[in-house]
Amino acid sequence: xxxxxxxxxxxxxxxxxxxxxxxxxxxxxxxxxxxxxxxxxxxxxxxxxxxxxxxxxxxxxxxxxxxxxxxxxxxxxxxxxxxxxxxxxxxxxxxxxxxxxxxxxxxxxxxxxxxxxxxxxxxxxxxxxxxxxxxxxxxxxxxxxxxxxxxxxxxxx
DNA sequence: GCCAACGTTGGC
DNA sequence: GCCAACGTTGGC
Numbered sequence: 001x002x003x004x005x006x007x008x009x010x011x012x013x014x015x016x017x018x019x020x021x022x023x024x025x026x027x028x029x030x031x032x033x034x035x036x037x038x039x040x041x042x043x044x045x046x047x048x049x050x051x052x053x054x055x056x057x058x059x060x061x062x063x064x065x066x067x068x069x070x071x072x073x074x075x076x077x078x079x080x081x082x083x084x085x086x087x088x089x090x091x092x093x094x095x096x097x098x099x100x101x102x103x104x105x106x107x108x109x110x111x112x113x114x115x116x117x118x119x120x121x122x123x124x125x126x127x128x129x130x131x132x133x134x135x136x137x138x139x140x141x142x143x144x145x146x147x148x149x150x151x152x153x154x155x156x157x
Numbered sequence: 158g159c160c161a162a163c164g165t166t167g168g169c
Numbered sequence: 170g171c172c173a174a175c176g177t178t179g180g181c
Contacts, residue, residue, distance in 0.1 A: 007178095007179090009179090033164075033178095034164085034165095035164095055178085055179060055180085056178080056179055056180080060179085060180070060181095114180080131161095131162080132161070132162040132163060132178095132179095133162090133163090133178095133179095134162075134163055134164075134177080134178050134179075136178090
């Protein structure tokens with residue numbers, strides 16, 4: 001069992017959108033970064049747990065938890081010329097981009113803000129807090145996962 | 158909207 | 170294989 005953090009812009013897709021989906025499940029598509037792709041294709045596994053992180057919005061931070069309902073498989077949007085994620089250089093017999101399915105698990109009553117996370121002493125290696133990081137799918141170690149989840153569930157100012 | 162940091166592209 | 174130019178990310 002591994003832990004992850006996935007970023008999303010809530011204006012496009014938020015934890016509330018995931019909660020409202022039929023079966024509360026959604027394909028996590030549109031990831032177009034090779035390092036993130038490698039995680040989705042090779043490492044993210046069924047039943048892994050995922051922090052859903054809201055970026056580029058009013059309240060930047062971790063909004064809730066999802067689990068992996070399906071491990072990596074080709075992201076069909078890369079072959080759809082109508083899609084914003086269309087990639088003309090990707091070949092159907094050798095897909096360049098992968099996605100997973102996520103299942104809603106929990107919405108925190110309060111966003112665990114990036115500002116708060118940066119002040120947590122337990123958070124040392126999470127790529128999120130490194131300067132200039134741009135990774136949209138990243139691993140979270142167990143110690144940091146536990147610290148983040150317990151902070152997110154605790155009342156704070 | 159700004160802009161620093163970063164990843165990707167493509168000419169050589 | 171180098172590296173400048175370009176496009177994107179993402180916090181503020």
